Each structure stands twice: as C-alpha cells, then as structure tokens.
Amino acid sequence: MEESERTPGGVVMVLGLEDADFKAERKGTRKKRQREEELLDELSDFTEGLLLKKRKKMKIEESREAGPGVEKKRKMKISEETVLKVKKEEDVEYPVSVKRKKKKEEIEATKAMKLRVKEERMAAKALKIKMKEEEEQQRWRWWEEERYECGIKWKFLEHKGPYFPPEYQPLPDNVRFFYNGEHIKLSPATEEVALFFAQMLDHEYTTKDVFRNNFFKDWRKEMTHDERRLIVDLDKCDFGELFQMHKDKVEARRNMSQEEKQAVKEVNQKILDKYGYCILDHHRERIGNFKIEPPGLFRGRGDHPKQGLLKRRIQPEDVIINCSKDCCIPKPPAGHQWKEVRHDNTVTWLASWMENVQGSIKYIMLNANSKLKGEKDWEKYEVARGLKTCVDRIRSEYQVDLKSKKMETCQRAVALYFIDKLALRAGNEKEEGETADTVGCCSLRVEHITLHEQLNGDKCVVEFDFLGKDCIRYYNKVPVTKRVFKNLKLFMENKQGGEDLFDRLNTTLLNKYLSSLMPGLTAKVFRTYNASITLQQQLRELSIKSDSLAEKLLAYNRANRAVAILCNHQRAPPKTFEQSMANLHAKIDHRKEQLALARSELKQAKKEAKGTTDDKLQAVLERKKRAVQRCEEQLLRLEVQATDREENKQIALGTSKLNYLDPRISVAWCKNMDVPLEKIYNKTLRDKFAWAIHMTNPDFEF
DNA sequence: GTGCGAACTTAGAAAATTTGCA
C-alpha cells in the first residue's frame, strides 16, 4: 500500500481528488504523474541529506530553495503541459455563431480548475515530501552509534510472539473424497493431509514417485485404524473434488471485488501491526518472518529423498520464545503454553522451533532493514574489502602450495584456486540419504570434472558438471594452469567417479587455514569479494557519463549480470518468455514505423517553414522536431529493453544484488553517473541498504 | 580431531502487487 494512502483522513481525500482529475486527463496521464513523482523524489532525495531533526521546519523551506533546478524543471514541465493543453483546446473549431463570451468564460473556468488542480497536486506532493522526511528522521541511524561489546546482540527485546496459522476447517459435505470409486468420509486429520496433496495436483511434485511414496507413508500415519485398513493404494485415491474446490477458491480470490480485497488487506495489516514488529533497544523494528510455517508437504528441491513428507503443524508447546526478562512476555494462544521462555541476548532470534522433516531449528528473526541484520551485512562487506588488501599475497601463497609435496596442502591450494577463480561455494559434507546429492568445492567428486588436454583451441581445460546449492547445475569449461591440471590428474589417479576429488580436504580444514591468513577470512568471503570487485570493475568499463539513462542502466545490469554469471545465479526462464519477447519486437517494429512517419512529417514541415517567419509554421516545425526526438528516445529505450531482457533470460540478478554486491559501489556509481538510486534499488533494497546510502560518497572505492 | 547442533546467510519458487498497454 502506498504510504500516503495509509494515512487516514485528509491525505486520502487529497489523493482522491487528484486521481479524479487525472482520469479526466485521459491518455498518458499515468506516465506524466510518474514522471512528476520521479522529479519529486529527486527533489526530496536531494534535500534529505540536509535535514536535521531540530531544524525540521526551517529546513523544509531551505530544501525548497535548495533544489531550484529541479523545481524549475518541474515548473517548466507543468507550464509546458498547460500550454499544450490550451493549444489543443484552441485548435478545436467552434461554429462561427458561438459566442466569444462563452468561449472566454470556458477558458477562464478551465484555467481556474487547472490552477486548483495544480495547487492540490502541489499540496499532495508537499505532504509526500514531508512524510518521506519524517520516515527518514524516524529511521534508526544505528550505524552512527557505538557497537555493543563482543557477542551482545541487544539489551532490550520485546515482541508479541509468532503468529500461528489458522486451524484446519473441515471440508463441506459436497466436496468428497473417493477411494476405488467409493465415497469415503475422512476423519479431520486424514482429510487435512489429503487436502495438502490435492492442492498440489497441478504441480510436478505429485507425479514423482519419491514424493508420492513419502506422502502416502506419512498420510497413512494420520489415518484412523479403519482408514488405514481401507486406503492402501494411492493410485486408487480420487482427490478430484478436493482439487477442484482448491482451484475454485484460488479463482474466487482472484475475482474478489475491490471492497473484499480491501477488507482482506485490512485484516492482514492488523496482523502485521500486531505481530510484525518488535521493540529492540527502544526502536521499533520489523520482523522478517513472524508467521509460524503452516503445515503442508515438504518441498525439497531436486531429487530430495524426503520430498512429500508431512510437515506437521507447529503448536505453541513446540516454540521457544526469546526476549528480555523485564519486558512484557508474549502470551501463548488461549489454552496453550510455550515450550520455554528464555532471555538470551547473545542471539538475534525472537522465537524458534524444531522442524520435523529434517530435524533442524527454524527461527523467527528480524527484517533485513533492521539494525541486527544491517550491522552484520556491513561487517560482511568490510571483511571482503579486507581481503582486497591481502588477496595478492594469498594468491601467491597458493601458487607456491600447488607445488607442495604434501597432498593436503596441494589439494587445499587447488580448491582455493577454484574458490577464488570460479567463486565456488565451500562445499560441506552432507549426510547421504538425508538431502539431495549436491556438492560444492571441497565435496566435488571425480565424476564432476573432466580433464581435456586440448579443447576448442585451449590447453588444460577442466570441464565442470555438477549440481550445486538448490540443485542448480554448474556447467563450465575452464582453462587452468599446467600445474593445476597436473595436480587434478594426480588427485584423480586410481579413483572411481564416486570418490572425493579432494580426499584430504574439508571445509573445516580450509577455513582454519584461511583464518590464519586474515582474521575473519572464510571460503565464502571470496565469493563476496570477487562479486563486489567484479561489479566495480565492470561498472568502470561499461558506463559512460554522457550516455542516456537507459544506456547507463543497461551498463549497470550488464555489470550485475557478469556477477550473477560468476556466482551461477540462475532462474527458470519465465514461461511466457518467448511470447513476451515477440510482443516486444512487434512493439519495436511499430515504433520504427512511427519514427519513419514522424521523420517524413518533419521533412514536410521544414519545407513549409523554410524562408518564412510565420509563427504558426515555426511552431508546427518545433512540434514535429519534438515528435521525432520522442520517437527516437522511445525506440532506443525499447531496443535497450529487448537486449537486456534477452541477456537476462536465465539469469537471476536479484540474488547477487541482495547478498553479494557491496551497496556502496552501487550508491557511489549512481552519484557519479547522475542516476537516481530508485532506478536500481527498489524500496526494500533502499531500506536494507540505508546504512550504505547514508554514508557513501561518490569517491567510494571497494 | 571430529562430530554435531545452533545460528545465521543465501537461494529460487511462488504468491501478491504494480505497471504498461490496447
């Protein structure tokens, strides 16, 4: 929901008026409004840094004065629009008999209305600026405060406990389950789990044997004695009516009226207001995941041996609460008790419970924009920057170690070479049969690499092919040094495909060695370092200050993409990709035609205006020039968009932006390139990286 | 030294919401 809409009373009214007037303006209005808002945001951003709490009022005045360029631009735009509109109205031919007086009155009335609209719009904008300022002032600038002593995460923590999903509501009688063609009324517990399966019938999971078998095994555990005796074959189960009911519900939700949607929104907002925030050291902080995970079927990725098992419903009796001793302890739901209430300020979680499928602990933690997460994030990038100062030394050291006679040292050097060069993950050992078979660097097996003395003109090429985190395939052909190649041959000698490539190495040993080279250095720091340094280098290479905004953004995305490729951040190509690409190309063709037309009209106008000083003809000429320019810009934007989208087909940019790229590089780039930060960071990212936005100068270097 | 649990970060999919266009 828009911030301004959330405010009760006046704001809604003002915005409502504005909207009504905009409707009257018809086509292109939304774009205009957006452009105006962008200008407004620019103005607001420009002033934000100047504001101080105590001088708020005075500063608002100052800020208006501080941005004359922007203000001028905005004013020019508005007056331009007014001129255009009046012009348009003037173009309308009135019957000769129409009284001039009436026309004059109408023009006056229109002018007055426009003035009113303008004033209202200005008022709404001023309010928006004010709200943004207030939000900024309310922001906890934790990065300006002193840090707590080692290990202490907070001194006061209060919250309402987690939000529990609603209890199961049994199916209505007209939704029936059939076994072997016969209608069976299931007990509530059996029915609930049946519905978990039915809801997934349009998902590939329910076609997989492992998923089906696991589900059936766990489902039978929920059945009554009689049900268990009767239902012995999943293939004889007919969930059709349950599935249909689910589909109908989804459809109904999609087709809800505006009022119904609003009502749902309000309910969710209330839940968020109550459970979604906590008080941490006198500041209200947003909680990241305040809801207990609802029961369902386990969706392990790839060939996960446990997919389909029942994730059982979590009760308050399973939940440990963590908060201050002296706070208002959260109350468990009526008739229930917490498993435990503890007061451990050396950890950041608010609540935790043990999950039944993998036996791991789940936590309720703070949002990424919180102090606790932000401080850690900042620290992460500082450690990565620290690596920059000693990476040359470390690299020469592992080059030397590649020649070591000691197998352990030699393997460590090759592994580190891969981690550094290819940004591979550390690769912990995993328990067989508990998870999908995925690997990282240290857990690579002989079967995951193929050595080529020669490949496509390159010497000493290593071909990698393995499943990494989330079962994402890593496939790469990399030329390596002769020494690395020779070592790999040695490591693979007399080994079967299923054996470990680095049999003398694990992540503990590797990280122990790394931490001896630099405090805080672990394998994953190399990923952060290489990602950030790549972004910085690519931005320097690709961006040109005189480029258009669209071209600058393409350069940024390309730099971002280089990192995503390095880190192997993939996504499934969108299902509608081909179609949407075709649509975009059709649009480009259409725009090209328009441009050709605009150009020929301009040519004609030039011809007509040549040698005359006729104001009307000159005005037409100017208009045609503008039209051509507009068309050219739009075409360029579309073409850039097409390139960007094509290059991005299977690559996920978000992960690196969120987790690997030092935000200060991006902030500094925006400042240097005069690119509004909003173009590359959405609201969530701006919130998460508030610390970086606040502290970064244009000359920042990673 | 090693096995394991706890705590935390990183990840893509799916759902929800917003935007753009005819």
Added chain:
DNA sequence: TGCAAATTTTCTAAGTTCGCAC
C-alpha cells in the same frame, strides 16, 4: 478498463560457519 507482463514480496529450503562436548 481489463488483461498480461513485470516487479516486488513472501516463503522456506539449503547452504556456511562456529563453538562446544567428548
């Protein structure tokens, strides 16, 4: 205005790292 596409947010699985117990 309604639909489709794009973007953002939510969800939770799947990693990494660290410290403790034996």
